[in-house]
Amino acid sequence: MSAEFSPREQKVLELAAQGLTDKGIAEAIGISAATVVTYWGRIRAKTGLISRAELVGHFIRRAAEAEVVALRQELEAHIDEEQRLRTSLELLQGFVDAAPEAMLIVDPDGRIESGNALAAEMLECDQSEFQSLRVGRFIPPEIHDLHKVYREQYIKDPTRIVIGHGTEGVEMLTCKGRRMRAIVTINAAVVHGVTKVIVILRGLSAPEPEMPGDDDLKSRANTYPSGTRSA
Missing domain, CATH: 1.10.10.10 (Winged helix-like DNA-binding domain superfamily/Winged helix DNA-binding domain)
Known part of the structure; x- marks a missing residue:
């Protein structure tokens, strides 16, 4: 016109x-x-x-x-952007699948989107289960509230953070409810404006055969290790 x-x-x-x-x-x-x-x-x-x-x-x-x-x-522009996002996410998923360490992809709300075979083995889950789980599933109940605070702080300032390094690691639960210790590295990746959190797990101990007693739980409630941030 x-x-x-x-x-x-x-x-x-x-x-x-x-x-x-x-x-x-x-x-x-x-x-x-x-x-x-x-x-x-x-x-x-x-x-x-x-x-x-x-x-x-x-x-x-x-x-x-x-x-x-x-x-x-x-x-057409929207379709192109969707295709670019889909391609980038597929590349990210391929990286996680081929990684030599246990890895999870998590959204900012704590929902697990996927995990590789090593993560499934470490956390005693079927790999297909991950999409129905939240990261809170692997956090011991006595430190759920503390974990929530850490997660909210991280989303506000998503720099690289390592939890449990230089200590005995952070305590986690497997899908079977057994306890284990691991070093957890968290990285945020922004893919075409969409934030994905990459969680790398390095196991320090095999899952415990039995749940600890109540006294042991109370002693662990205040020992959630602080994270070490890096740019």
Whole structure:
């Protein structure tokens, strides 16, 4: 439309399409009615159409066509972005699957999206179970609240963090409810504006055969190791 009509000619057509008379168009634009007639003459010369109804119909049809083109371009751009995101996530998943260490992909809300075979073996889960679990499933109940605080702080400042390094590691639960200790490294990856948290697990001990007693649980409740951050 912009290549065919000047901005003022297009405005005349827009107002006419809204049902305004030449007088109403003149008042809306702030010009004289005679000038509106001049614009109509230019529009007729450009289109080869004579009647006002034909001119308005032509304008509406062209405007609709332009809107369809714009919507198509927007849709194609969205599809392209979705494809780029899908490709990037597939590459990320391939990296995790091939990693030599146990890894999980977690969303910012703590839902596990996937994990590799090594993570499934370490955490005594079937690999297909991960998508139905949250990371809280592997946190001992006595430190759930503390873990929640750590997770919320991390999402606000998602730098690399290592939990349990230089100590006996952090205590975790397996899918079977058995306890083990591990060093946990957390990295945030932003893929086309979507945040994914990569969790790397390094086991320091095999899962305990039995659950500890109540006294042991109480002594562990305040020993959640602090994380070491790095840029």
